[in-house]
Amino acid sequence: MDDGRFWGMLLMFRLLHLHHDDGVQLQPASGMTGPVRMRRRKIGRCRSFLPMMPCHLNRTASSSDCVMKTAKLPKSNITKQERDALKELRKDKNVLILPADKGKATVLMDRTDYEEKVSVMLADMKTYEKLPTDPTQKYKRKLVAILTRLMKDSKITEEQKNYLYPTAENVPRMYCTPKINKPGYPLRPIVDYTGSIGYNTSRALADLLAPLVGKSVHHMKNSKHLAEEMSTILIEEDDMFLSHDVVSLFTNTPISETLDIIRRRLQEDRDLKNRTNLQVDGILELLSFIVTTTYFSFRGNIYSHG
Structure with a gap:
């Protein structure tokens, strides 16, 4: 995997989960034949960047305007190299960026592989x-x-x-x-x-x-x-524990x-x-x-x- 793709995946992960570098772990799958998995450690959620409002406001359009006028953009936590890598990744039509089914992971998957699997699934005439x-x-x-x-x-x-x-x-x-x-x-x-x-x-x-x-x-x-x-359950030596997947x-x-x-x-x-x-x-x-x-x-x- 080239450096551009690596930085693109890293940056996409950070933007999706709003965490810093110390929370990122990359777990590349074998080649690009399967999805590339990106997991994150458990880190506290980012605090809101909105400042305290100077007055009590109702939930109306005026309160929204007040928030927007007084809010300050957070300092960017990505480098120019990461921004450029993200742009290149967005241009790559052969890659899909998906949430994993479980585990709060972000997945980069080959588009052709994705389309083929969906086609096989939809071809099941019984379903x-x-x-x-x-x-x-x-x-x-x-x-x-x-x-x-x-x-x-x-x-x-x-x-x-x-x-x-x-x-x-x-x-x-x-x-x-x-x-x-x-x-x-x-x-x-x-x-x-x-x-x-x-x-x-x-x-x-x-x-x-x-x-x-x-x-x-x-x-x-x-x-x-x-x-x-x-x-609370005691398992005897001759007991067998079974797990069924539907x-x-x-x-x-x-x-x-x-x-x-x-x-x-x-x-x-x-x-x-x-x-x-x-x-x-x-x-x-x-x-x-x-x-x-x-x-x-x-x-x-x-x-x-x-």
Whole structure:
């Protein structure tokens, strides 16, 4: 790897994570056949460079103007050599700069390798289907019909309907993040739903269902929680500890069975009436719409989950 590429990767890492040189560790993969990984040590976050305001201001446009007028730019922590390397890296269309799937790492990946892996993934006809036309307008009409009926039946207010009403019509966009902790660096597909017809409805449903999370005896908050639970378990000499990795969890989740579980949980939720005036059937209708109309665009083509 030449010096220009090295400095470019180093600088990109520093700009993305806002840390100084003593927090950077480079871990180049083998050649450029796989992603180049850049990790950082745990360093305290940078303090805000905004000065203390001389007066108490409300969160209005005037307060924003005041902040901008009194703010001072921080002293640059990059050299001219690093700035030049960053410019060269930006010009290199053969390299993609991506966040790693896990670990707060920044990855530089060969564009051809990335495109080939995505193509292989989307070629799985059991999981994905290439659509001949954009279904956005059809899905929008369906969602509007559901919201109109719920408001007519006094299940939601006009204000709530207006919030959920799909005003933006962006086609969800898919991108992938590399799993650098696994052999071959497989990709994890992520669909950006922002600005799509179901975005506000998805957010509202997520807030509504959030209190149900964590009430299962099998629930683990995170890896720290798992370690705490495992610390209380005694392993005998003839015991065997197994770890299972679920492949493509989202696309392999059975929708019908999942909706049945959610319905049962909602029916058992005594606090539901305090969070919404929607009945369980109305929630499930909206939720069913969201999970059965998942589609996305990639490189000009539109796909749906098969």
